[in-house]
Amino acid sequence: MGSPFILLNYKTYNQGTGQGAVEIARACRAVSEESGIEIAVAPQLPDIYRVASEVELPIFSQHMDGVGAGSFTGHVFGKCIKEAGAVGTLINHSERRLTLAEIEASLKAAKEFGLRAVICTNNVPTTAAAAALEPDYVAIEPPELIGSGIPVSKADPEVVSGSVEAVAKINSGVKVLCGAGISKGEDLRAALDLGSQGVLLASGIVKAADPKAALEDLIRLV
Ligand code: G3P
Numbered sequence: 558m559g560s561p562f563i564l565l566n567y568k569t570y571n572q573g574t575g576q577g578a579v580e581i582a583r584a585c586r587a588v589s590e591e592s593g594i595e596i597a598v599a600p601q602l603p604d605i606y607r608v609a610s611e612v613e614l615p616i617f618s619q620h621m622d623g624v625g626a627g628s629f630t631g632h633v634f635g636k637c638i639k640e641a642g643a644v645g646t647l648i649n650h651s652e653r654r655l656t657l658a659e660i661e662a663s664l665k666a667a668k669e670f671g672l673r674a675v676i677c678t679n680n681v682p683t684t685a686a687a688a689a690l691e692p693d694y695v696a697i698e699p700p701e702l703i704g705s706g707i708p709v710s711k712a713d714p715e716v717v718s719g720s721v722e723a724v725a726k727i728n729s730g731v732k733v734l735c736g737a738g739i740s741k742g743e744d745l746r747a748a749l750d751l752g753s754q755g756v757l758l759a760s761g762i763v764k765a766a767d768p769k770a771a772l773e774d775l776i777r778l779v
Pocket of ligand 1: 702704706757
């Protein structure tokens with residue numbers, strides 16, 4: 558398999574807010590350059606432009622809506638996040654769930670604006686359904702393990718391998734990420750050994766005392 562993809566979601570953690578968003582992005586950029594591994598960040602929406610202006614690395618939005626230009630007050634417009642500097646977006650994160658129709662509309666809008674789309678899911682059947690929509694990635698994250706420090710790749714390996722198998726049957730062009738509790742080198746290694754092509758993670762890096770050191774530990778067994 559090729560080099561993994563690592564996507565770091567800042568959520569609304571204090572450490573990843575404002576100037577902190579830039580500092581963590583700098584750490585990601587440094588580790589990405591040293592290792593050759595693609596590391597992307599998903600800061601809060603108002604920080605996208607700030608991070609993009611100061612650090613050269615792939616930036617994802619934490620959410621976008623399936624709306625076009627016009628009368629959509631309070632919505633996240635794909636053109637706006639793209640112009641702010643994002644190259645992709647999460648869709649349907651378990652902390653920002655959407656209806657099936659909304660997922661489909663967000664994905665359509667992401668494609669229209671040339672944004673890479675990661676549809677988040679919570680089990681094998683929803684992963685299979687998401688893959689049928691043909692996003693760039695699906696990210697399987699059992700909600701009960703999110704933020705727990707217990708890695709999905711060790712606590713529930715079947716949900717990762719089951720997702721990989723289900724996606725391969727539906728559309729082998731869709732890449733599978735996994736997430737929840739991932740923070741250490743052995744967690745990422747186990748995720749890759751189960752067939753995933755990368756990880757979506759948050760607290761283990763964003764809340765670490767030294768995010769750069771935490772990232773270096775994360776990739777040490779790749
Ligand atoms: O989006 C990533 C996420 O939900 C996993 O969070 O803190 O368990 O790495 P965490």
